[in-house]
Amino acid sequence: MxxxxxxxxxxxxxxxxxxxxxxxxxxxxxxxxxxxxxxxxxxxxxxxxxxxxxxxxxxxxxxxxxxxxxxxxxxxxxxxxxQDESKPLTGELSLYCSVTASYSFIYDLFARYRKEYPQVELNLMTGDPAFSISQVQGDLADVAVAVKPASLPQGLEYQSIGRSRLVFIAPTMTCPLTDLIDNHSAGDMPWGALPYIVPEQGVLKERIDHFFKRKGIQPQVYAHVSGHEAMVALASLGFGVAYIPEIVLSQSPFKNQVQQLNLQSEEIDIGLVTKKKRLQDPVINKLFSVSCGIFNS
CATH class of the missing domain: 1.10.10.10 (Winged helix-like DNA-binding domain superfamily/Winged helix DNA-binding domain)
Structure with a gap:
């Protein structure tokens, strides 16, 4: 084999x-x-x-x-x-991220890395960000872009590359949901009466579950969705309210079909994740170094 x-x-x-x-x-x-x-x-x-x-x-x-x-x-x-340090860096590197991250973070990172280490083969895999950490833990990807969890699993290294606000979005189209929202201000919004589009798992699910608990409501969940980008699409069609990273909204083709609800929001930290022992690999170590030069300068 x-x-x-x-x-x-x-x-x-x-x-x-x-x-x-x-x-x-x-x-x-x-x-x-x-x-x-x-x-x-x-x-x-x-x-x-x-x-x-x-x-x-x-x-x-x-x-x-x-x-x-x-x-x-x-x-x-x-x-x-x-690896012979006197020779150009060679090898392979696989990175897992969401579609949004491939536009907003990874393009610049890969462009710089490719320029400095052209003989390294880069492989990009996209999918639900809720699976980012498990992709690294299961050795399915060398590195992943992930939302920083409340507690980072043991044996992993995390390096921040950006932050994003979490925002509630609703459709702009005329429908029963917009009628309900337009008749209330943020202060008296009937949160328990709204339908919701929520992620199946991951940090964002934990955040929205915390919001429901804080409000003391039993949410009406229209759909559990894999992937933040799909949540914007469903919200734009009037199926429900969604809680998503603002950076996802800024990259979405449906951003003009949704409105942000005026509610104080929190932030998430987004970064690169790999196994600590994998940082001994110069291919991965150099990626983190390049990332630090781009996002933390």
């Missing part, structure tokens, strides 16, 4: 979906299927249970996750120790 096959296996083990895993790995679903079958043949046991509707890990597959993660981590560590 080779390291690419291990990466393919981990992508499928994480998504449990051939199409999504193949997109992440930049290969076709049939190619991914062939690679997984070849890996299973070499291992001598099935790693996944497949049917027409779902994919799941076998007991052997669950055990193989730990082997694949440890093997790839050891390989990356070995390569970093063999």
């Amino acid at each position: 080779d390291h690419k096959q291990l990466n393919y296996f981990l992508a499928l083990a994480d998504t449990l979906h051939f199409s999504r895993a193949s997109e992440r790995c930049y290969i076709s679903p049939p190619t991914l299927s062939r690679q997984i079958k070849q890996l299973e043949s070499e291992v001598g046991a099935p790693l996944f249970i497949r049917d027409n509707r779902s994919v799941s890990l076998t007991p052997q597959g669950k055990a193989f996750v730990h082997y694949a993660q440890a093997t790839l981590a050891s390989w990356r560590q070995f390569k970093s120790e063999c």
Whole structure:
């Protein structure tokens, strides 16, 4: 087996979906299927249970996750120790972030890093920011852009790259929701009567749950959504009120179809996350150094 096959296996083990895993790995679903079958043949046991509707890990597959993660981590560590400092920096670096972060933070970071270290291969994966930390913990990404949690998991390194206000948004279109909002000021808003679009998990879910608890309301949740960008779209269509980072709104194609509710808000800290031991890898260490020069200067 080779390291690419291990990466393919981990992508499928994480998504449990051939199409999504193949997109992440930049290969076709049939190619991914062939690679997984070849890996299973070499291992001598099935790693996944497949049917027409779902994919799941076998007991052997669950055990193989730990082997694949440890093997790839050891390989990356070995390569970093063999790096000749007198030669140009080489290697690979994978970074996971939301679509918004790829526009607002990562473009400038990758542009500077590419200029200084052109021989490093950069791989960008986008998805729900709620999964950022787990992507790093599971060795599915070397680095991730994440909202800083109240308590950072042990063994992780965090470096701030920016902040954003959290804002409540509602539609501008004429609908029952805007009629209800327009008839009240922020001070007497009937928060318990509003429908809400909330994230499925992550720091933002914790923040909105805290808001509901502070207001003493049992929210009417219209939808649980994966990804902040989709929350803006649903809010613009009048399905509910959403609580999102202002930076997401500024990058959204629907920003002119929503209004911000006049309510005092809090801020979130956004930064790069990696495993502390991975900072020994010069490829990752230099990314953090470049980031510090851009965002903390």
